[in-house]
Amino acid sequence: xxxxxxxxxxxxxxxxxxxxxxxLFRVLIENSSDVLALVSKEGTxxxxxxxxxxxxxxxxxxxxxxxxxxxxxxxxxAEALEQxxxxxxxxxxxxxxxxxxxxxxxxxxxxxxxxxxxxxEPSIQAYVANFRDIxxxxxxxxxxxxxxxxxxxxxxxxxxxxxxxxxVELIVPxxxxxxxxxxxxxxxKIKEISVNHIDPExxxxxxxxxxQYKDRESTTHGLQKILETGSPELIxxxxxxxLATVQxxxxxLSIVNALALKSYMGVPLIARDKTIxxxxxxxxxxxxxxxxxxxxxxxxxxxxxALALDNTRLYQQTLGEIREREKVQEALNESEARKGAxxxxxxxxxxxxxxxxxxxxxxxxxxxxxxxxxxxxxxxDMAELIIPPSLRERHRSGLVHYLTSGExxxxxxxxxxxxxxxxxxxxxxxxxxxxxxxxGNPLFTGTIRDITERKELExxxxxxxxMASHELKTPVTSLKGFTNLFQRRLADQADEKALHYLARMNxxxxxxxxxxxxxxxxxxxxxxxxxxxxxxFDLDTFVKEMIENLQAATDTHRLHLExxxxxxxxxxxxxxxxxxxxxxxxxxxxxxxxDRVIIRVAKDATNAIVxxxxxxxxxxNDHQQKIFERFYQVTDPEERTxxxxxxxxxxxxxxxxxxxxxxxxxxRKGEGxxxxxxxxxxxxxx
Amino acid sequence: xQSRQKKILVVDDEPDILEFLRELLELEGYIVATSDKGEYVxxxxxxxxxxxxxxxxxxxxxxGREIVKHLKSQEKTKHIPVIMxxxxxxxxxxxxxxxxxxxxxxxxxxxxxxxxxxxxx
Numbered sequence: 001x002x003x004x005x006x007x008x009x010x011x012x013x014x015x016x017x018x019x020x021x022x023x024l025f026r027v028l029i030e031n032s033s034d035v036l037a038l039v040s041k042e043g044t045x046x047x048x049x050x051x052x053x054x055x056x057x058x059x060x061x062x063x064x065x066x067x068x069x070x071x072x073x074x075x076x077x078a079e080a081l082e083q084x085x086x087x088x089x090x091x092x093x094x095x096x097x098x099x100x101x102x103x104x105x106x107x108x109x110x111x112x113x114x115x116x117x118x119x120x121e122p123s124i125q126a127y128v129a130n131f132r133d134i135x136x137x138x139x140x141x142x143x144x145x146x147x148x149x150x151x152x153x154x155x156x157x158x159x160x161x162x163x164x165x166x167x168v169e170l171i172v173p174x175x176x177x178x179x180x181x182x183x184x185x186x187x188x189k190i191k192e193i194s195v196n197h198i199d200p201e202x203x204x205x206x207x208x209x210x211x212q213y214k215d216r217e218s219t220t221h222g223l224q225k226i227l228e229t230g231s232p233e234l235i236x237x238x239x240x241x242x243l244a245t246v247q248x249x250x251x252x253l254s255i256v257n258a259l260a261l262k263s264y265m266g267v268p269l270i271a272r273d274k275t276i277x278x279x280x281x282x283x284x285x286x287x288x289x290x291x292x293x294x295x296x297x298x299x300x301x302x303x304x305x306a307l308a309l310d311n312t313r314l315y316q317q318t319l320g321e322i323r324e325r326e327k328v329q330e331a332l333n334e335s336e337a338r339k340g341a342x343x344x345x346x347x348x349x350x351x352x353x354x355x356x357x358x359x360x361x362x363x364x365x366x367x368x369x370x371x372x373x374x375x376x377x378x379x380x381d382m383a384e385l386i387i388p389p390s391l392r393e394r395h396r397s398g399l400v401h402y403l404t405s406g407e408x409x410x411x412x413x414x415x416x417x418x419x420x421x422x423x424x425x426x427x428x429x430x431x432x433x434x435x436x437x438x439x440g441n442p443l444f445t446g447t448i449r450d451i452t453e454r455k456e457l458e459x460x461x462x463x464x465x466x467m468a469s470h471e472l473k474t475p476v477t478s479l480k481g482f483t484n485l486f487q488r489r490l491a492d493q494a495d496e497k498a499l500h501y502l503a504r505m506n507x508x509x510x511x512x513x514x515x516x517x518x519x520x521x522x523x524x525x526x527x528x529x530x531x532x533x534x535x536x537f538d539l540d541t542f543v544k545e546m547i548e549n550l551q552a553a554t555d556t557h558r559l560h561l562e563x564x565x566x567x568x569x570x571x572x573x574x575x576x577x578x579x580x581x582x583x584x585x586x587x588x589x590x591x592x593x594x595d596r597v598i599i600r601v602a603k604d605a606t607n608a609i610v611x612x613x614x615x616x617x618x619x620x621n622d623h624q625q626k627i628f629e630r631f632y633q634v635t636d637p638e639e640r641t642x643x644x645x646x647x648x649x650x651x652x653x654x655x656x657x658x659x660x661x662x663x664x665x666x667x668r669k670g671e672g673x674x675x676x677x678x679x680x681x682x683x684x685x686x
Numbered sequence: 687x688q689s690r691q692k693k694i695l696v697v698d699d700e701p702d703i704l705e706f707l708r709e710l711l712e713l714e715g716y717i718v719a720t721s722d723k724g725e726y727v728x729x730x731x732x733x734x735x736x737x738x739x740x741x742x743x744x745x746x747x748x749x750g751r752e753i754v755k756h757l758k759s760q761e762k763t764k765h766i767p768v769i770m771x772x773x774x775x776x777x778x779x780x781x782x783x784x785x786x787x788x789x790x791x792x793x794x795x796x797x798x799x800x801x802x803x804x805x806x807x
Contacts, residue, residue, distance in 0.1 A: 466774065470744075473773035474700055477793035481706035484796035488713055513793050517775070531776050 035131035041119055043067050055133045057104030071101045091120040107287025110138035142174050143297045154308030168196035176281035178206050182223055183277040209255050223278055230275040232267040236289045265290040267302040271310035349448040353382045355441045369450050371422035388420045428455045458527050469520040480509050522647050525654045532572040539608050540564045543601055546577055550584050557588050558596045565603040567681035571659045579652040583612040583675045591616025607678040619667040628653040692807055693717045695736035699746045724748030738806055743772035743781055751784035758785035767806040
């Protein structure tokens with residue numbers, strides 16, 4: 001018995017020790033923040049330590065006998081069971097996994113579980129599991145993940161519309177049940193809004209929510225408030241008092257109720273101290289209440305979004321500028337191409353020269369005109385190649401003069417000049433030089449037309465008119481001769497009537513002669529071949545003689561000569577006489593009702609001025625310039641048309657111009673006309 | 687009255703002009719010889735010299751300026767006044783340069799011609 005008693009003693013000692021140990025372990029287990037649980041082979045809890053209540057809300061008693069499956073969110077059951085598969089098949093195996101579990105209040109908790117298979121251990125015959133709440137760590141990780149992902153999205157795309165859509169998709173459901181990002185335009189109006197909701201069907205509701213809010217004055221909460229104030233907003237728990245602010249708007253209230261908002265926060269997107277938008281996070285889950293920590297996170301996210309949007313804006317702006325520049329460049333290229341086409345196909349030679357006289361461009365027409373290939377002449381001195389030796393010096397000094405003074409006698413006008421081909425032959429050209437508008441050293445473009453043919457035609461025309469004039473004058477000479485002869489014969493017989501007829505014939509022959517001469521002159525003026533002889537003569541005497549002769553030829557008008565100039569004129573007497581004859585015969589012709597013409601001679605410091613005044617039909621203002629044009633005639637249907645070729649004033653004007661003088665008219669319709677010509681006199685001091 | 691009748695040689699290739707000039711000048715009391723060929727002038731020094739020559743600038747087959755140049759280069763003929771005329775008024779400078787003493791543009795007034803001729807007598 002002693003043995004038995006001893007045995008009993010030993011047993012009770014062991015029991016005491018065991019009891020002590022069990023107590024100790026129980027205390028340790030029950031006070032641990034981790035949860036210890038025993039799970040049967042079938043997956044039901046056989047033991048759960050009390051700390052489970054802190055993590056999942058259940059008391060140990062509520063869990064005993066229940067399946068662990070009940071604690072998994074429905075959509076995670078399959079995955080969770082799969083993770084337990086290995087441990088269930090291998091006795092002694094320990095597996096640690098992270099998993100979401102459902103809290104008693106239906107919210108989610110992240111649990112790290114370490115499970116060991118002790119099913120084959122006779123004294124245990126269960127899975128021993130240790131649960132640790134890692135929800136906080138998980139949330140921090142999620143936030144970090146969202147931040148990282150958002151940052152990646154923001155830097156990977158410069159199209160912010162796509163990016164914002166991806167960001168709201170990233171935030172929901174991890175950090176919110178619905179989420180909005182609104183962007184303001186330059187007028188502080190919302191230009192776009194990106195929305196996401198865990199329930200795709202409710203996305204429209206979220207959009208509608210804003211539509212209801214946006215025009216409300218004195219909004220107390222929400223997106224519009226954040227946009228207006230630029231301040232973040234946090235409503236951890238959406239209470240009845242918050243909802244009361246929308247009671248007056250049943251439509252809005254119904255939306256808010258349908259969304260079942262529980263917690264909310266929103267922060268502005270601020271770039272360069274300006275609110276450019278806002279982001280809001282909304283929770284409909286009972287357990288998810290946004291905290292100040294969450295707000296800090298939201299601000300960090302908002303800061304990154306704002307920065308990215310600002311970069312995008314700058315990028316778009318730059319892109320816009322680049323595109324604009326590309327457009328300009330394109331237009332420029334097009335214009336270049338057009339010009340190039342003109343340059344290549346122009347019938348005229350186009351040669352571009354730099355300020356040193358070197359050729360920088362030479363078009364195909366220039367190649368065929370001058371006989372040089374483009375590659376032969378680029379960079380060569382232009383004068384050496386295409387300007388005849390006798391003109392080179394003039395070209396060079398002209399260029400130097402232009403570069404130093406900005407004055408060029410050849411610039412921007414057509415000039416007829418002689419050019420030289422590769423074979424040394426010379427030919428007439430018409431040349432127009434233009435300065436290429438550009439900064440820096442000037443470029444000059446010369447357009448050159450080979451006028452050999454035109455010159456030849458001009459020569460032939462001139463020859464023809466000269467010959468025609470000669471051929472016309474020859475019979476007139478005979479007609480005049482015989483008329484004169486006839487007059488002399490009849491003079492003896494005193495047949496006044498016959499003599500009168502002959503005088504008329506002679507006068508008409510004189511007109512015919514003048515017409516022929518004028519035609520020849522017009523042709524010569526045009527080709528610059530009107531010849532002038534130059535001599536010095538006394539103007540007063542000259543005019544007096546001319547007027548006497550003209551008076552002898554008219555019996556309808558008195559020619560009054562007034563004034564003197566007392567100057568010498570250097571020029572062609574006959575040509576200037578031709579002008580005076582033109583003006584006086586016009587004065588008589590256009591004043592059929594009048595009986596006098598006044599011719600005045602005067603001078604000023606540099607010019608002698610001769611005027612011819614008539615008292616005839618006058619010239620309307622709009623004709624006064626045109627009457628000096630070739631072949632121009634005033635034809636007034638109300639009045640009788642005056643005969644003539646319309647070349648007298650043109651010739652007169654050209655003659656006066658050649659003498660460096662000026663011919664003009666002062667007149668009013670119906671009040672007569674006064675024609676003036678001014679010629680430089682040689683009495684500089686007189 | 688003049689001491690003796692002056693002889694005028696008229697050279698032109700237009701027969702009508704020769705005809706009326708002959709008649710007109712004869713009416714004025716001149717002795718007139720006419721020719722429609724420039725070559726004729728070259729032969730005049732073999733005959734009696736005219737007192738004045740009226741010479742057309744452009745003769746068929748011969749340039750009147752060549753003729754006047756020749757006349758003015760010959761000792762026996764260079765004193766003979768030559769009045770040239772032409773339907774080309776622009777021929778005046780070259781005619782004078784060739785040696786013509788005066789120039790008249792065709793067509794002309796008879797009085798103008800007679801005045802010019804009278805200058806030499």
